[in-house]
Amino acid sequence: MAVSSQVDIADTQHTTQNTQHTTHNTKHTTQNPQPTTHNTKPTTHNTQHTTHNTQHTTDYKMNILDHIVADKRKEVDFKKLIIPVSQLEQSVFFExxxxxxxxxxxxxxxxxxxxxxxxxxxxxxxxxxxxxxxxxxxxxxxxxxxxxxxxxxxxxxxxxxxxxxxxxxxxxxxxxxxxxxxxxxxxxxxxxxxxxxxxxxxxxxxxxxxxxxxxxxxxxxxxxxxxxxxxxxxxxxxxxxxxxxxxxxxxxxxxxxxxxxxxxxxxxxxxxxxxxxxxxxxxxxxxxxxxxxxxxxxxxxxxxxxxxxxxxxxxxxxxxxxx
CATH class of the missing domain: 3.20.20.70 (Aldolase class I)
Incomplete structure (x- = not known):
């Protein structure tokens, strides 16, 4: 959940930044400020966003076994309720x-x-x-x-x-x-x-x-x-x-x-x-x-x-x- 929240926050910041950029461009029509310096901010943010996504992928790989095991425990607990051990032992393959x-x-x-x-x-x-x-x-x-x-x-x-x-x-x-x-x-x-x-x-x-x-x-x-x-x-x-x-x-x-x-x-x-x-x-x-x-x-x-x-x-x- 923490990773997802960080992505949402990053996207919100990105939207805010774009809004600021639009406001600045409106002023640019009348005042002609230097655009190059301002435009470096969105680029920096996008780089950070890409880095975050890379980290998210790495975290997923590192935790994949944990996810599988957690799901497997739930699956096994459910199966025990449906098919008891006594029924498994009656299988023709058991002997x-x-x-x-x-x-x-x-x-x-x-x-x-x-x-x-x-x-x-x-x-x-x-x-x-x-x-x-x-x-x-x-x-x-x-x-x-x-x-x-x-x-x-x-x-x-x-x-x-x-x-x-x-x-x-x-x-x-x-x-x-x-x-x-x-x-x-x-x-x-x-x-x-x-x-x-x-x-x-x-x-x-x-x-x-x-x-x-x-x-x-x-x-x-x-x-x-x-x-x-x-x-x-x-x-x-x-x-x-x-x-x-x-x-x-x-x-x-x-x-x-x-x-x-x-x-x-x-x-x-x-x-x-x-x-x-x-x-x-x-x-x-x-x-x-x-x-x-x-x-x-x-x-x-x-x-x-x-x-x-x-x-x-x-x-x-x-x-x-x-x-």
Missing amino acids: RATVSLVNKLQHSSSGIIAEHKRRSPSKSVINQNLNVFDVAKGYEDAGVCGISVLTDGKYFGGSLDDLLLARASCQLPLLRKEFIIDTYQILEAKAYGADVILLIAAILSKEEIKQFSELAKSLNLDVLLEIHDEEELHKSVMPSLDMIGVNNRNLKTFEVSLDTSKHLSTLIPNDFIKVSESGISNIEAIKALQPYGYQGFLIGENFMKTENAGESASTFIKDLLKY
Whole structure:
């Protein structure tokens, strides 16, 4: 609210200043004062207004996770009222034997985890025309190791129905890509056919990571922990994790650099499968990261921005294996 108020105030000041400028021009008709000195004021104000807008954009980027988490807490509280845990536990998928993504990555030549993602806060709309059932089938035919399915609706355009459709379409391990902040969401993941959950260190305490990962393991779900820096890594390493994913996207600037994966690789214990996320758009990126011990590579936008995500993944993997 503070930012909005500042914008309103700035606009009011700008209007007042323009009024003064008009009055001055009326006097100018009879008195011919020097116009150049006066005209510098509106220019200075516009520069300040532009600076303010730039700061507003930066603040939005820095606070995007806070906004998402706040919305997610409201969403989860509402879902608990509609579908109790006892109902989730009655799902036909709750007793289903899960498929290990860890095992797939350990025995893969490509290590590709392909993603279904319609849009994102950083890229806006990516592709809203592709059917998740067809995408999942196409990814499976292409030979990917697993599929990441975005289930957040407000910011990524996904849903739990997407997870169900992907489960009906293929036999691959499915990662529920979600902002998990409550044990309820882990039970949801199991009930809707997921094999893997994502935990994001940036939004969880060490105690929450321990609680959530241990619950996931009790449900035979693999756990992928996402980190962005050394601090998140050091607070998060624990036996109940299976994979550690390094997100190459800076959450404050949205800029992407593979150097993040390279730097953190030496700090990740060899007990965990290393996964690199974001900014992997070509074969050269994968080849550059493999010497650092990475066995998994999460790719979303690169496939989803095309008309046929499955074919794009197939071509990518074939070229990768030839490299």
